[in-house]
Amino acid sequence: MKQVDTLIVGFGLAGLAYAETLYLSNKTFQVIDAESSGSSAIAAGIYNPTVLKRFNMSWKGEELHAFALPFYEAIEQRLSSRIKYPASIFKLFSQVSDHNQWTVAADRAGLSNFLNPTIYSSSIDAVKSPYGYGEVNACGRIDTKALLNAYRLFIGDAYQQDNFDYSAIEHQRDGLIYKDIYAKQLVFCEGYAMVNNPFFQHLPLVGSKGQILIIHAPKLKTKVILKGPIFIAPLGDDRYWAGASFEQKDKSLLPTEKAKAWLEAKIDQLIDVPYNIEDHVSHIRPTVVDRRPLLGSHHKHRNIHLLNGLGSRGVLTAPQAARWLYTFINDGVALPNEVAINRFEKTV
Ligand SMILES: Cc1cc2nc3c(=O)[nH]c(=O)nc-3n(C[C@H](O)[C@H](O)[C@H](O)COP(=O)(O)OP(=O)(O)OC[C@H]3O[C@@H](n4cnc5c(N)ncnc54)[C@H](O)[C@@H]3O)c2cc1C
Structure with a gap:
């Protein structure tokens, strides 16, 4: 039987961040992942600690970015x-x-580290900018697909493709057995699929569907990320990530014609060069009613834990959230109240 410190279920940004946190602490782990393309695999991976729609900072933006x-x-x-x-x-x-x-x-504290105060009125080639633009610094994109693929190769046999079977858990005194694995701790990092997890179904993971287009626009030639009604981010080779929609009701994973038309209209508002659509994909962001992560341990099975609720900012949130959960489990450091799942568990 394989013995590890931690069994991680799910390998998107959350599972990867937890695996890396364990690796940095010389702990052993096994990852089980359905490999059914989670939210992380289709994200633009933009890291940006500001909320440009509201001209303010995102929750703990500076700290998470750092x-x-x-x-x-x-x-x-x-x-x-x-x-x-x-x-x-x-x-x-x-x-x-x-x-x-x-x-x-x-001019505001925090934001001044990221927002260049200049109002630019010069036009940008191929971009519709009648009211000018402002520049946000210290931003960019993490190629989440490349990250997940490279990390999967790095951990080798510690990655296993499988659909986790909740009923196969055998609870032990100081850990648990799952098939041929003995683990002291189990951390669920399932993204929106958590809604099917019998241990944490009571938590308010509402989910928000996002659809995106990958476009080929040889005349666009921009190296910056454009933010208008949607983001257009360069991927290289004249390809761009364009998105995303935010849909609350539809929880199917399938892309829809309605969202495609909406995205095309937004792209047309933003650029004035021709483009071809190469791909149209969708997934569900693991969003929570109060827009904060979901971290903590199961109220009865104390070695079963949760790392979820990364919402629409998984790139910046995952590393710090993984660190909080790790020190909570291993060193007994209290979780920040805003992210602890017991904020929803007063009656459990
Ligand atoms: C369209 C779109 C654009 C986005 N753009 C950005 C962006 O630019 N910047 C940003 O920071 N964030 C962005 N996000 C948000 C970001 O994608 C999420 O916050 C983050 O990816 C969530 O990661 P996760 O690991 O929790 O979930 P996921 O990435 O969904 O990963 C969950 C993994 O768990 C596996 N899994 C689930 N259940 C089981 C099971 N029972 N057994 C085995 N495996 C299981 C799944 O197969 C999957 O691999 C975007 C999201 C969407 C949908």
Whole structure:
């Protein structure tokens, strides 16, 4: 029987961040993943600690950004695989009053580290920017697909493709047995699929479907990430990631014609060069009612844990969330109240 410190179920950004946290602490692990393309595999992977729609900072934006970037850089170096693509974001203004909001925001503590105060009115080739734009620095894209693939190769036999069978868990005094694995701890990192997990179904993971298009636009030639009604992010070879929709009701994984038409209309608002659609994909973001991660241990089975609720900012949130959960499980450090699952468990 294989013995490990931790069994990780699910290998998106959450599972990867937890595996890396264990690796850095010299702990052993086994990953079980259905490999059915989670949310992480289709994300643009944009890291941006600001909320450009509201001209403010995202939750713990600066702290998460400061923790996440060195985390990915260390993986990039160790794996000799390019995963981080720094790029400014150009926020295209939609009305003149945005200028004032930008100037005020760029002067605010925290935001001033990211927002360049200049209002640019020069036109950008192939881009519709009648009201000008502002620049966000220290942003970019993590190639999440490349990251997951490279890390999977790195951990070798510690990755296993399988659909986890909850009924096969045998609870032991100081751990658990799952088929031929003995683990002291089990951490579920299943993204939106958590809604089927009998241990954590009571938690309010609402989910938000996102659909995107991959387009080929040889005349666009931009190296920055454009942010208008949607993001358009360069992938190289004249291909761009364009998205995403935010849909609350539809929880199917299938892309829809309605969202495709909506995305095309937004792309047309943003650029004025021809493009071909190469792909159209969708997944569900693991969003929570209060927009905070879900971290903690099962109220009865104390060696079964949860790392979920990364929402629409998995790239920046996953490394710090994994660290919080790790120190909670291994060192008894309390989780921040905002992320602890017991905020929803008063009556359990
Ligand atoms: C369209 C779109 C665009 C996005 N863009 C960005 C972005 O630009 N920047 C950003 O930071 N975030 C972005 N996000 C959000 C980001 O993708 C998520 O926050 C993050 O990927 C969630 O990671 P996760 O590991 O929790 O879940 P997932 O990536 O969904 O991974 C879960 C994994 O668990 C596996 N799994 C589930 N259940 C089981 C089981 N029972 N047995 C075995 N395996 C199982 C799945 O197969 C999957 O591999 C985007 C999301 C979407 C949908």
